[in-house]
Amino acid sequence: MKHLVSTPDLSTAEIISLLRVADHMQEINSRPQPKVPALRGRTVATLFFEDSTRTRLSFETAAKRLSADTMTFSVSSSSVNKGETIRDTIETLSSMGVDAFVVRHKSSGVPASITRWTQASVVNAGDGWHQHPTQALLDAFTITRELDVDAADPTPLKGRNVAIVGDAKHSRVARSTTDVLGRLGANVMLVAPGSLLPPEPATWGIEVVDSLDAVLPTTDVLYMLRVQRERMDSAHIPSVEDYCTGYALTPERVELLPPGALVMHPGPMNRGVEMRVDPSEVAGSRILHQVANGVAVRMAVLFTLLASPQSQGDDVLLAQTGGQS
Numbered sequence: 356m357k358h359l360v361s362t363p364d365l366s367t368a369e370i371i372s373l374l375r376v377a378d379h380m381q382e383i384n385s386r387p388q389p390k391v392p393a394l395r396g397r398t399v400a401t402l403f404f405e406d407s408t409r410t411r412l413s414f415e416t417a418a419k420r421l422s423a424d425t426m427t428f429s430v431s432s433s434s435v436n437k438g439e440t441i442r443d444t445i446e447t448l449s450s451m452g453v454d455a456f457v458v459r460h461k462s463s464g465v466p467a468s469i470t471r472w473t474q475a476s477v478v479n480a481g482d483g484w485h486q487h488p489t490q491a492l493l494d495a496f497t498i499t500r501e502l503d504v505d506a507a508d509p510t511p512l513k514g515r516n517v518a519i520v521g522d523a524k525h526s527r528v529a530r531s532t533t534d535v536l537g538r539l540g541a542n543v544m545l546v547a548p549g550s551l552l553p554p555e556p557a558t559w560g561i562e563v564v565d566s567l568d569a570v571l572p573t574t575d576v577l578y579m580l581r582v583q584r585e586r587m588d589s590a591h592i593p594s595v596e597d598y599c600t601g602y603a604l605t606p607e608r609v610e611l612l613p614p615g616a617l618v619m620h621p622g623p624m625n626r627g628v629e630m631r632v633d634p635s636e637v638a639g640s641r642i643l644h645q646v647a648n649g650v651a652v653r654m655a656v657l658f659t660l661l662a663s664p665q666s667q668g669d670d671v672l673l674a675q676t677g678g679q680s
């Protein structure tokens with residue numbers, strides 16, 4: 356792996372390998388001093404042209420726990436505001452010695468373009484409606500751990516029903532997570548009104564359902580999407596109240612889930628819109644687990660991209676990261 360731009364670029368074997376490396380990273384994160392020298396001498400630059408809390412801070416934490424140097428690019432105080440292009444910005448930072456760029460941008464395709472302008476690795480931290488590959492990996496990591504499946508199985512989620520609910524049309528998370536969970540064997544369905552479905556749902560190869568209440572009793576993982584008010588005009592839903600009547604998670608809908616079902620959300624949540632229940636009062640909520648697991652998964656991604664090939668085997672990885680076999 357040189358870059359991580361899109362989940363379809365990953366083979367299923369690479370997805371499983373990343374989840375396995377993330378297991379090692381989770382063990383490191385459980386130590387009193389969660390820091391190893393694996394990426395000493397490497398530099399990771401985070402460039403977020405769009406707001407973020409979870410993704411940016413977890414990538415920075417991940418890089419630091421692997422002893423990489425970090426460079427945080429603040430768009431609001433940069434020469435982008437004087438008209439400097441993204442390409443010139445990348446070439447400028449590359450000349451200072453960057454090994455990996457972690458990039459978020461509101462336009463689809465920007466991380467892919469950046470791969471042509473630098474020798475460094477590029478990780479897509481979310482681009483427009485297109486892709487958010489590390490979110491998909493942390494979702495898969497969370498589900499496989501929480502459902503206690505056999506991680507060595509090439510289709511560990513076979514027979515599990517995942518309902519992805521809400522604004523799939525504008526969601527890079529839905530595009531990425533649907534792909535990864537489907538390839539791990541899950542039966543993924545989109546649950547949304549027609550106006551919030553992507554234009555090409557058939558090409559996603561998954562079932563589309565318009566009634567949330569109908570699927571809840573057979574759902575193993577209920578994945579709520581954020582209503583992306585900044586990416587939609589008011590024509591997509593007649594009103595927020597109308598949307599919530601059909602698709603918000605309420606205490607009554609939580610009761611319809613089977614025992615042991617997981618409730619997930621990529622964040623940030625719109626409380627009172629798609630989330631009309633306090634997640635801290637939902638036994639199956641794994642929303643904060645997703646955030647915590649994001650650090651381990653991003654450590655796994657950075658390690659896989661930046662550690663030397665001879666450090667990538669399980670035994671060497673354990674030795675290098677100081678783990679116990």
Ligand code: CP
Nearest residue numbers: 407408409410621622
């Ligand atoms: N899930 C996610 O991408 O959250 P942030 O926008 O806070 O990074």
